[in-house]
Amino acid sequence: MKKFISGNHAVAEAVRLCRTQIVAAYPITPQTPIYEKLSELEAGGELGGIMMRMESEHSAMAACLSASLTGVRTFTATSSQGLALMHEMLHFASGARSSVVMANVNRTLAAPWAFWSDQTDSLSQRDTGWIQIYCEDNQEALDSVIQAFRIAEKVLLPCMVVLEAHYISHFMEPVDVPDQTLVDRFVPPVDIPRRFEVDNPRFSLGVVNQKQYRDFRRLSQEAMELALEVIEDVDKKFARTFGRGYGMVEAVDTEDADLVLVTTATITSTARATLPILREKGFKIGLVKIRVFRPFPTQALRKILDNVSKIAVIERNISLGREGIFCSELKAALANSPVRQQIQGYLAGIGGTDVDPGMIERIVVDAMERKEAMDGPIWMTE
Amino acid sequence: MLTETSRPTEVMRSGHLACPGCGLAMGMRMVLRALGHHAVVVVVPSCAAIVSGPFPNAALDVPLFHSAFEVAAPTAAGISNALKVQGKDDIPVLAFAGDGGTFDIGLQSLSGAADRNEDLIYVCMDNEGYMNTGIQVSSATPRFAWTGTSPTGNTRRKKQIMEIMAAHRIPYAATACVGFPEDLMNKVKRAKEIRGTRFIHLLSPCPTGWKIEEHMSPKVTVAAVETNIFPLFEIYDGTRYEINHESRSLPVERYLSLQGRFRHLTEEQRLETQSEVDQNWKVLNAKASGYAC
Ligand SMILES: Cc1ncc(C[n+]2csc(CCOP(=O)(O)OP(=O)(O)O)c2C)c(N)n1
Ligand code: SF4
Ligand SMILES: [Mg+2]
Numbered sequence: 257m258k259k260f261i262s263g264n265h266a267v268a269e270a271v272r273l274c275r276t277q278i279v280a281a282y283p284i285t286p287q288t289p290i291y292e293k294l295s296e297l298e299a300g301g302e303l304g305g306i307m308m309r310m311e312s313e314h315s316a317m318a319a320c321l322s323a324s325l326t327g328v329r330t331f332t333a334t335s336s337q338g339l340a341l342m343h344e345m346l347h348f349a350s351g352a353r354s355s356v357v358m359a360n361v362n363r364t365l366a367a368p369w370a371f372w373s374d375q376t377d378s379l380s381q382r383d384t385g386w387i388q389i390y391c392e393d394n395q396e397a398l399d400s401v402i403q404a405f406r407i408a409e410k411v412l413l414p415c416m417v418v419l420e421a422h423y424i425s426h427f428m429e430p431v432d433v434p435d436q437t438l439v440d441r442f443v444p445p446v447d448i449p450r451r452f453e454v455d456n457p458r459f460s461l462g463v464v465n466q467k468q469y470r471d472f473r474r475l476s477q478e479a480m481e482l483a484l485e486v487i488e489d490v491d492k493k494f495a496r497t498f499g500r501g502y503g504m505v506e507a508v509d510t511e512d513a514d515l516v517l518v519t520t521a522t523i524t525s526t527a528r529a530t531l532p533i534l535r536e537k538g539f540k541i542g543l544v545k546i547r548v549f550r551p552f553p554t555q556a557l558r559k560i561l562d563n564v565s566k567i568a569v570i571e572r573n574i575s576l577g578r579e580g581i582f583c584s585e586l587k588a589a590l591a592n593s594p595v596r597q598q599i600q601g602y603l604a605g606i607g608g609t610d611v612d613p614g615m616i617e618r619i620v621v622d623a624m625e626r627k628e629a630m631d632g633p634i635w636m637t638e
Numbered sequence: 639m640l641t642e643t644s645r646p647t648e649v650m651r652s653g654h655l656a657c658p659g660c661g662l663a664m665g666m667r668m669v670l671r672a673l674g675h676h677a678v679v680v681v682v683p684s685c686a687a688i689v690s691g692p693f694p695n696a697a698l699d700v701p702l703f704h705s706a707f708e709v710a711a712p713t714a715a716g717i718s719n720a721l722k723v724q725g726k727d728d729i730p731v732l733a734f735a736g737d738g739g740t741f742d743i744g745l746q747s748l749s750g751a752a753d754r755n756e757d758l759i760y761v762c763m764d765n766e767g768y769m770n771t772g773i774q775v776s777s778a779t780p781r782f783a784w785t786g787t788s789p790t791g792n793t794r795r796k797k798q799i800m801e802i803m804a805a806h807r808i809p810y811a812a813t814a815c816v817g818f819p820e821d822l823m824n825k826v827k828r829a830k831e832i833r834g835t836r837f838i839h840l841l842s843p844c845p846t847g848w849k850i851e852e853h854m855s856p857k858v859t860v861a862a863v864e865t866n867i868f869p870l871f872e873i874y875d876g877t878r879y880e881i882n883h884e885s886r887s888l889p890v891e892r893y894l895s896l897q898g899r900f901r902h903l904t905e906e907q908r909l910e911t912q913s914e915v916d917q918n919w920k921v922l923n924a925k926a927s928g929y930a931c
Contacts, residue, residue, distance in 0.1 A: 277723040280716065306719045310712065311750025318709035318747070319716030322680075325703065326720035348706055452678045452701035452717060454729055461704040462693035 259433050263394040263424035266431045267333065267359045267417070268293035270401035272303055273439040276357075277328040277446070280308035280319040285371050286425040287335040287361045305329075313338035317345035317356070321414075324354035325460060327450035329405060332356065335421070336363035336377045343381065346414075350385030350476065352461055355408040355448050356415075358386075359401065362521075362572075363421045364607055372608020373421040375521070375573035379549070379581045385476055387415040387483055388549040390521045394429040396502060399494065402434075402443060406490045409448050411483045413476070420572075421608065423522040434498055442497050480551040487548055504553040506545040507560045509535070513542030515566040515623050520546050520582055523570055523604065523611050530613040539620055546582060554589040561586075562593045568623040570616070570636075572605035579603075579633040600626060601633040609638070649675055654689040654697040659852030661843030661859065662763045663689045664816045666734060669761055669840070672826035675700060677730045678721070680714045682744070683707045684736030685770050685844070686763050708743040710735035711751035714758040722757075730830055732759040737778035738768045741797050752806035755834040759826070762799065762837070765844035773847040780867075781914070782907045784899040785847070791902060795914065800839055800873065807876035808835040813868065815841040817859035821870055821882060828872075841868050849898020861893040866919040871926065879926040890915055 281291045298307040310316040313334050320330040360378045364370040391397040400417045408415040451460045495501030519527045524545040569583040583601030605611040649670035656663035678701045681687045691697040705713035714733040740762040767785050768774040775788040777797040803811045810832050814822040829836040843855040862868035870883040890912045894900040
């Protein structure tokens with residue numbers, strides 16, 4: 257059924273549809289409507305599970321991960337400062353091989369205080385061992401949460417679905433909220449290890465020695481590699497059931513392109529809409545959307561980009577002292593490409609500033625005229 | 639009762655890694671004996687985690703989870719709620735945390751769980767300092783005591799954790815120690831009968847940090863009780879106080895002189911300790927008589 261809802265409510269609908277058993281959360285702008293909606297659903301008996309109204313995000317993640325290890329489907333949502341506060345437990349949730357699903361609404365990190373869209377909060381959690389999926393619109397947010405449960409419960413790694421502040425979290429769009437029966441078929445009742453069976457006592461996460469630690473890390477890395485296949489597979493099955501899919505990466509008009517723009521999340525929509533206009537003006541450009549950040553879809557990207565000579569990465573985040581994080585990641589992924597490539601990073605939309613078609617055009621003109629990439633990023637302003 | 643202590647079914651097996659004579663290990667053993675095998679246990683970084691053993695071994699014969707330092711309570715709450723969702727309503731979940739993990743870094747998360755009245759038993763193994771990291775001062779360290787970070791004696795007074803827990807109006811809170819094993823085990827059993835957040839403050843002597851002889855752990859706690867330094871009492875619903883042991887109100891000297899960590903105390907400091915203990919004892923008695931009627 258089509259509903260006119262915000263991205264936050266789309267996420268809450270997905271959590272309900274997946275019959276999530278434990279939700280543990282704490283409020284923070286702009287995530288709060290997810291928490292409120294789920295509380296409302298719980299109060300109305302529509303959630304089915306237990307809502308734990310926590311005293312902090314750190315505790316929320318502690319409760320989620322221990323509940324997940326007990327063998328139930330768990331969800332939390334946060335943003336910015338809340339995600340940063342969780343940091344210790346993010347490593348823990350992944351190292352313990354839990355299947356927690358979390359929505360993170362990208363928001364600027366203080367200082368200075370602000371409430372706008374910026375991806376640095378979730379990208380700062382790059383090395384915590386979480387699967388990360390970045391969404392372009394409200395529909396994708398809902399669909400990705402449904403997919404996330406299947407992925408996380410299959411590979412036993414936690415999964416973060418990332419949506420941008422305001423552009424997705426609060427903007428309303430028509431969203432297809434699927435039938436419960438379809439979702440039930442796609443996401444069957446949870447079947448993950450129950451680590452705390454009284455009839456079969458075991459010790460989860462005892463202290464390990466050096467070699468054991470190394471071996472556990474290796475197993476987690478193997479799970480991440482497996483996740484690449486699982487994400488692809490789950491998306492294909494999703495497309496068969498619901499009639500729409502996303503892939504880990506998406507390529508638009510890349511075959512004959514002299515320049516390929518690489519974007520994530522909502523900037524993709526703007527670039528997508530600008531593409532035909534610029535093509536009409538004679539720019540032979542293509543577009544690649546990166547949807548999955550961890551595990552990084554290196555092979556999928558190389559397949560599309562290996563022989564492209566010019567690439568412009570447009571992104572709303574920065575690793576201070578370096579450049580945009582997707583740009584660094586992409587450069588590393590293409591380091592073994594057969595041709596010499598010009599990969600230029602553009603910081604656009606930092607702090608939630610607007611990225612309009614005009615800005616995309618300016619980036620395209622710059623990238624086409626440029627003979628060599630700069631070592632650092634180019635700041636785009638109004 | 640006697641048969642139980644003389645022929646216990648142990649949940650804690652041999653092979654724990656605590657120091658010889660560790661009062662904390664004794665305390666855990668007694669708690670677990672009273673808890674039984676039908677339970678899930680959470681430990682966090684502390685000597686309790688050392689007692690539990692290194693991977694892949696386990697000294698405790700119950701499902702055991704080693705969580706992060708400051709989240710004993712929400713970890714246990716997550717398990718407890720998850721068990722409920724699975725329809726397993728009868729499995730108690732018990733968390734062991736140290737005094738550092740309770741009085742200091744874990745206080746917020748414990749307060750949150752207590753406020754929500756999460757269904758769990760929380761046992762604070764109070765050895766009055768950060769022992770696992772090598773004896774540093776915590777807010778549970780007694781005034782004047784030596785630790786590695788209070789080399790000339792702790793300047794702060796011990797935080798009154800029982801008052802903090804009482805302020806949450808949780809259904810049950812109790813103090814206990816290894817010198818009174820039957821009292822301790824009865825309290826665990828009583829806690830098991832109640833639903834909601836139950837808190838046990840367990841004084842757990844640390845021979846290494848307190849500088850006492852290996853055989854002294856139980857005796858030292860008897861002295862703590864008999865001098866009113868650590869009275870045995872219960873609080874029901876945060877308001878109804880019951881003192882469980884008629885103490886002999888011995889001079890504090892009888893407790894302090896047993897331990898190397900107090901060796902440097904001046905006469906003035908001893909007197910100050912005595913008057914503080916007398917004051918606390920008076921307040922406790924007032925509460926016990928005030929609410930008893
Ligand atoms: C966030 C965090 N900070 C610090 C530590 C280091 N740490 C591990 S155990 C410990 C001491 C624990 O003291 P307490 O809770 O009193 O337990 P005890 O060791 O005395 O039994 C500390 C500080 C940690 N594991 N996590
Ligand atoms: S340091 Fe103290 S509390 Fe820790 S194991 Fe040794 S004696 Fe026990
Ligand atoms: Mg301690």
